[in-house]
Amino acid sequence: MEKHLIHITVNGHEYELYINPKTLLIEAIRDYIGLTGSKRGCETVSCGACTVIIEGMAVKGCSVLAMQADGLNVTTVEGLEQNGKLSAIQKAFLDEGAFQCGFCTSGMLMSAKAFLDENPNPTTHEIRDGIEGNICRCTGYNSIVRAMSSVAQGKYREE
Amino acid sequence: MIHDFTYFRPGTAKEALSLLAEHKDDCKVICGGQSLLIVMRQGLVATDNLIDIKRLEELNYIKFDSTEGLRIGATTTHRTIEKSPLVKEKYGVLVSMENRLASIQVRNWGTIGGNLAHGDAAGDPAPVLMALNASVKVGSAQKERVIPIDDFYVDLFETALEQDEIVLEVQVPVPAPKTATCYSKFNLLSSDQGIISVGASVTLDGNACKAVRIALGNAAATVMRAKKAEEILIGKTLSDALLEEAGQAAHDECEPVADIHASEEYRRHLVKVFTKRMVKQAWEQASKA
Numbered sequence: 001m002e003k004h005l006i007h008i009t010v011n012g013h014e015y016e017l018y019i020n021p022k023t024l025l026i027e028a029i030r031d032y033i034g035l036t037g038s039k040r041g042c043e044t045v046s047c048g049a050c051t052v053i054i055e056g057m058a059v060k061g062c063s064v065l066a067m068q069a070d071g072l073n074v075t076t077v078e079g080l081e082q083n084g085k086l087s088a089i090q091k092a093f094l095d096e097g098a099f100q101c102g103f104c105t106s107g108m109l110m111s112a113k114a115f116l117d118e119n120p121n122p123t124t125h126e127i128r129d130g131i132e133g134n135i136c137r138c139t140g141y142n143s144i145v146r147a148m149s150s151v152a153q154g155k156y157r158e159e
Numbered sequence: 160m161i162h163d164f165t166y167f168r169p170g171t172a173k174e175a176l177s178l179l180a181e182h183k184d185d186c187k188v189i190c191g192g193q194s195l196l197i198v199m200r201q202g203l204v205a206t207d208n209l210i211d212i213k214r215l216e217e218l219n220y221i222k223f224d225s226t227e228g229l230r231i232g233a234t235t236t237h238r239t240i241e242k243s244p245l246v247k248e249k250y251g252v253l254v255s256m257e258n259r260l261a262s263i264q265v266r267n268w269g270t271i272g273g274n275l276a277h278g279d280a281a282g283d284p285a286p287v288l289m290a291l292n293a294s295v296k297v298g299s300a301q302k303e304r305v306i307p308i309d310d311f312y313v314d315l316f317e318t319a320l321e322q323d324e325i326v327l328e329v330q331v332p333v334p335a336p337k338t339a340t341c342y343s344k345f346n347l348l349s350s351d352q353g354i355i356s357v358g359a360s361v362t363l364d365g366n367a368c369k370a371v372r373i374a375l376g377n378a379a380a381t382v383m384r385a386k387k388a389e390e391i392l393i394g395k396t397l398s399d400a401l402l403e404e405a406g407q408a409a410h411d412e413c414e415p416v417a418d419i420h421a422s423e424e425y426r427r428h429l430v431k432v433f434t435k436r437m438v439k440q441a442w443e444q445a446s447k448a
Contacts, residue, residue, distance in 0.1 A: 001163035021166030021209070024196070044197050045265060046350075057238070057267040063196050064268060065189070067166055068213055111263070132350045133262025 006070040010035065011079030017066065025069050026050045026061030029076060037077035037106045041135075048134030051107035052076050058114035060133070077106035080113065088156035089113050092147035100138035108134045112148050122152055161196075162205035168214065172298070175212050175325065180300040182208040183322040189213065190234055190273035193265045218272065218327060223249055229331040233272025241266060250331060252340045252358075256287045262350040272326040275311070278318045281352040281377035285312065287342045288329060289374035289382055290358035296328040305330065312381035335370065338362040339444030341437045344376065345429050353377055354421045355429045357409075359437035361392075363445045368392045373405075373438065378413035378430050385409040388434055397442050406435040 005018050010033055017023075017032050029052065030036050041049030043062045050061040053075040080087040089112050092098070099105045108131060115122070115130035122130065127148045128141075136144065150156070164187075169175040179186060187206040189195050190213050198204045212218070218232040221243050229250055231240065240246055241257035260266055260283045274284050275295060285308065293308045297320055311319050320326070334340070340360040344353025356376035362369045371392045373385040388408040395401050415426035 002165060004166060020163065022161040022163060022199075043200060045193055045261070048262065048264065051264055054268075058264050059268045060264045063193050063265075065166075065192065065196070065211070067168065068192070068211065115263070129349075130263065132348075133264045 004067060006067060008033075008066065008069050008072065008074055010074045011076060019066055021065065021067050023066045024062055025052070025059075025064040025066045025074070028066035028069075029061060029074070032066075035076050035078050038110075039103055039106060041103070041107075046135065047104070047107075048111060048131075049104055049107040051110040051134060053110050053114050056114065056117065058111045058133070075110070075113075077109055080109060087113070088151045089116065089147070091156050092151045093144070096143045096147040096150065098140060098143040098147040099136075100140050104134055104136045104138075108136065108144060112144070112151075116148060116151055120152060122148075124149065127152075160202070161199050162202070162207075164206050164209045166209050166211065168211045172212070172215055172217055172325075172327065173300075175210055175215065176298060176300040176323070178210050179325065180323045182210070186210060186322075188276070188325050190276075191236065191265075191269035192273070193261070193269035194273070194277040194279060212325065213270070221245060225333060227330075228333045229329075231271055231329045231331075233326045233328060234270050235272075237261075237266035237269050237271065237274070238263070240271060250291065250340075252287055252291070252342050253284075253331075256283050256342050259283065259344070259349060261352075265350075271329055275308075275329065276318060276320060276326045278312060278316045278381070279352075280312070280315070280379065280381050281356075282382075283342075283344065283353070283356065283376070285382040286356050286358040286374040286376035287340070288331065289384065290340050290342065290360040290372045291331050291334070292360070292372060293329055293331045295326055296330060297324045298327045299323040299325075303327065309384060312383075315380040317381075334360070335362045337364070337369075337445050337448050339441045339448055341440040341444065343433060343437055345433060355415065355426050355433065357430065357433040357437045359434070359441045361438060361441040361445045363442070363448075366396045366446070368395055368397075368442070371438070373409065373434060375409065375413050375430055375434075378415045378426060380414070380416070383413065385412055385430075385434060387412045388438075392438065397439070402435040402439055405438060406431040409434040 039049035041047035342358040344356030410431035
């Protein structure tokens with residue numbers, strides 16, 4: 001096994017990693033870069049707790065090799081806050097109490113962000129489809145859907 | 160724990176195929192890896208060499224021409240197919256299938272070629288493509304060949320791919336006039352694989368069934384045609400009794416395996432219900448085509 005040198009830009013910062021090629025993206029982010037917001041959940045591409053955004057697309061960090069993100073832009077939950085201010089979707093989650101235990105939240109926020117960036121005026125049904133890849137084991141889906149709806153309705157738009 | 164491997168990221172398909180020829184005795188090819196990485200982590204697949212073809216842009220395309228039909232390159236993601244206006248217009252059933260394939264995250268990264276090569280009988284694309292009479296173009300460093308999807312699946316997680324071959328392209332012919340294809344699966348969560356799935360393509364001549372292809376997913380070790388059910392339908396006109404007879408034939412000829420999700424008996428029952436439903440739906444759509 002030969003280690004590889006890769007460059008991944010996470011939340012706008014470029015990281016140079018020297019890794020075993022079997023390293024998963026979620027391991028690179030959590031264990032090498034030290035950003036532990038993204039969670040390791042099922043590790044079978046089911047639960048969505050590890051969801052991050054690669055080049056605008058929500059993906060599950062447990063099912064992508066870090067090698068495959070070489071040279072790409074990755075956003076994690078830590079990258080949602082800008083200049084000390086929470087993003088719209090984070091504020092909405094707080095206002096709606098869109099979490100109980102919180103384990104799914106970082107992945108849910110990333111799916112919500114990618115979905116709303118692509119589809120700014122969704123129906124409730126589309127929102128539910130948009131988070132189909134994220135499981136909230138506390139079953140707090142209604143508040144999550146409300147939070148996403150309120151962002152879509154422009155409640156958190158900056159003046 | 161994933162077995163250690165040597166990682167290769169070839170820049171061209173040609174380079175990938177020559178690497179594969181060199182390492183074929185102990186090698187896996189990864190594209191989106193949405194299925195492969197799971198079985199690698201579970202230790203079911205251990206390989207010394209891994210060739211990553213995810214970035215082969217030359218295999219990332221969707222083309223259509225009115226004689227050749229549809230051509231989808233192997234590294235095209237599910238999401239690209241799902242969002243393609245071209246696919247939606249010409250082969251709407253592929254878009255509705257993709258819409259229900261796993262989750263957005265998986266569709267964003269997973270690819271059509273990887274899905275087919277993985278050989279999972281519960282995969283969504285294969286039964287639809289089988290109903291559409293598709294073929295798979297595969298290639299090695301020596302040659303390319305086109306395999307009808309009917310012959311592509313050999314056994315459980317086993318395809319007709321030789322050790323030195325990769326999937327290059329999916330080819331879907333232009334449907335005959337008065338043809339419609341429908342697909343549905345039965346599952347509990349929309350992002351789950353089907354407990355069973357059925358794809359049916361019906362071609363009409365007047366009111367009679369001129370040609371039909373019925374493909375069953377997760378109802379045997381591989382995706383399979385329900386040929387006895389098809390024979391019953393040929394030349395007939397639509398009736399509830401006919402659907403019942405065809406559904407029963409599919410029920411009898413499938414060979415499902417029981418697992419945690421469903422017993423063999425329940426799967427056969429579902430195959431019957433969904434065969435009736437999909438044939439009827441395709442038939443009705445074809446009559447309006």
